Amino acid sequence: MFDRMRRAVLAGLIGVSLAAAMAVAPAAAQEKKLAVVATTGMIADAVRQVGGERVEVRALMGPGVDPHVYRQTRSDIAAMARADAVFWHGLYLEAQLEEFFHDLAKRKPVVALAESLPKDRLLPNDDYQNRYDPHVWMNPRLWRGVVAAARDALIGLDPDGRAVFEANAERHFTEIDALADYADKALATVPEASRVLITAHDAFNYFGRAYGFEVLGIQGISTESEAGLRQIEDLVGVLVDRKIGAIFIESSVSDRNVKALIEGAAAKGHKVTIGGELFSDAMGAPGTYEGTYIGMIDHNATVIARALGGEAPEKGLNGRLGS
Numbered sequence: 001m002f003d004r005m006r007r008a009v010l011a012g013l014i015g016v017s018l019a020a021a022m023a024v025a026p027a028a029a030q031e032k033k034l035a036v037v038a039t040t041g042m043i044a045d046a047v048r049q050v051g052g053e054r055v056e057v058r059a060l061m062g063p064g065v066d067p068h069v070y071r072q073t074r075s076d077i078a079a080m081a082r083a084d085a086v087f088w089h090g091l092y093l094e095a096q097l098e099e100f101f102h103d104l105a106k107r108k109p110v111v112a113l114a115e116s117l118p119k120d121r122l123l124p125n126d127d128y129q130n131r132y133d134p135h136v137w138m139n140p141r142l143w144r145g146v147v148a149a150a151r152d153a154l155i156g157l158d159p160d161g162r163a164v165f166e167a168n169a170e171r172h173f174t175e176i177d178a179l180a181d182y183a184d185k186a187l188a189t190v191p192e193a194s195r196v197l198i199t200a201h202d203a204f205n206y207f208g209r210a211y212g213f214e215v216l217g218i219q220g221i222s223t224e225s226e227a228g229l230r231q232i233e234d235l236v237g238v239l240v241d242r243k244i245g246a247i248f249i250e251s252s253v254s255d256r257n258v259k260a261l262i263e264g265a266a267a268k269g270h271k272v273t274i275g276g277e278l279f280s281d282a283m284g285a286p287g288t289y290e291g292t293y294i295g296m297i298d299h300n301a302t303v304i305a306r307a308l309g310g311e312a313p314e315k316g317l318n319g320r321l322g323s
């Protein structure tokens with residue numbers, strides 16, 4: 001009796017799962033998208049631009065997340081276990097994830113896109129000897145190489161998609177080139193003496209090299225120590241001597257240091273304003289223009305040019321900033 005019941009239940013279960021299998025059969029017959037996990041928003045954007053409809057991308061780090069200190073969460077680990085491949089930036093940007101990725105690379109494709117860039121185009125790292133400055137996205141002409149690396153890696157993973165990936169990459173290169181030309185032009189209108197960028201941390205060295213700006217960071221300055229006060233005084237001197245009208249904030253910068261600089265300059269009869277907030281290591285909100293690589297850099301170039309006495313359209317290269 002019991003056995004017969006169990007058999008009936010089992011048969012019922014098998015019937016249900018067969019029906020379920022048949023219901024999903026048509027979908028399963030379709031091509032399955034390549035599942036990719038990417039670390040930063042910028043890396044995710046490069047993979048989305050090239051991958052198009054053939055790739056499903058999940059970014060681990062959203063707006064405002066600092067990749068230098070990010071550690072994988074439980075759900076990140078689960079997503080990476082399910083993914084066909086993991087794309088990261090490399091060059092020690094995701095310093096806390098390195099070990100995890102090197103280990104994961106024994107089990108699935110794990111690609112550090114920025115590490116494919118020619119080393120002679122990289123800057124040294126201010127904080128770590130024998131390492132490179134990872135902030136290459138600040139120069140669109142360098143970022144092109146990262147997009148090319150994404151294309152090559154996707155072709156390796158999904159050879160049937162080659163034509164699609166190549167066409168998508170070409171289209172995105174055209175956008176990146178237009179962005180690079182726009183940034184060249186807009187930033188060249190900033191008076192030479194004012195080409196000084198005072199920001200929160202050292203993310204802008206590639207930007208500085210590409211556009212001839214001196215980059216001075218105010219991160220880690222303690223206004224309570226004598227060294228900190230002297231450093232603030234030095235920066236105030238730069239602002240006053242070179243008549244720099246604006247300094248920039250990132251979400252991570254301490255307001256106190258920014259205020260100390262503005263007040264110090266005011267005491268010497270020079271007016272400094274906050275030129276705006278820049279995107280350094282993360283993009284804007286998903287679904288917005290600034291939530292794309294193009295929008296992020298368009299924003300930075302436009303805000304910097306306008307705040308430092310140059311000329312650029314308020315809405316940027318594509319008329320989409322802030323919309």
Ligand code: ZN
Pocket residue numbers: 068135201202203280281
């Ligand atoms: Zn950084």
